[in-house]
Amino acid sequence: MCEANAYLLKEGKEELVLEDISLLRPEKDEIYLQNIFGEQKRIRARVKEMNLIDHRILLEESQPDL
Amino acid sequence: MCEANAYLLKEGKEELVLEDISLLRPEKDEIYLQNIFGEQKRIRARVKEMNLIDHRILLEESQPDL
Numbered sequence: 001m002c003e004a005n006a007y008l009l010k011e012g013k014e015e016l017v018l019e020d021i022s023l024l025r026p027e028k029d030e031i032y033l034q035n036i037f038g039e040q041k042r043i044r045a046r047v048k049e050m051n052l053i054d055h056r057i058l059l060e061e062s063q064p065d066l
Numbered sequence: 067m068c069e070a071n072a073y074l075l076k077e078g079k080e081e082l083v084l085e086d087i088s089l090l091r092p093e094k095d096e097i098y099l100q101n102i103f104g105e106q107k108r109i110r111a112r113v114k115e116m117n118l119i120d121h122r123i124l125l126e127e128s129q130p131d132l
Binding site: 024 | 090114
């Protein structure tokens with residue numbers, strides 16, 4: 001089981017977005033996530049860091065002005 | 067072993083960039099990669115897709131004009 005969990009960094013706190021992610025695809029200012037159960041999510045964020053040893057994908061909210 | 071291999075999409079072909087990646091971090095128009103052997107690479111690219119079942123991270127070259 002090599003899936004990772006995605007967390008969204010929001011006001012300094014990490015919020016679990018989706019567990020057991022099998023697929024991640026950036027789309028414009030969104031991230032498309034899909035997990036091994038077929039659940040799908042799109043969130044307005046960008047990848048901040050991925051740690052595959054800790055199975056963690058850290059996302060942060062997109063800043064459309066930058 | 068949950069690491070993934072990174073490939074760079076270049077003129078329609080996929081070129082292996084680094085194997086057994088443990089850490090990926092986007093930095094401006096570059097991607098910082100580190101693998102379980104401590105090898106590090108920075109390449110001018112962005113994440114196109116990550117498939118954690120297939121252990122594949124697909125990158126594509128940054129287009130600074132966009």
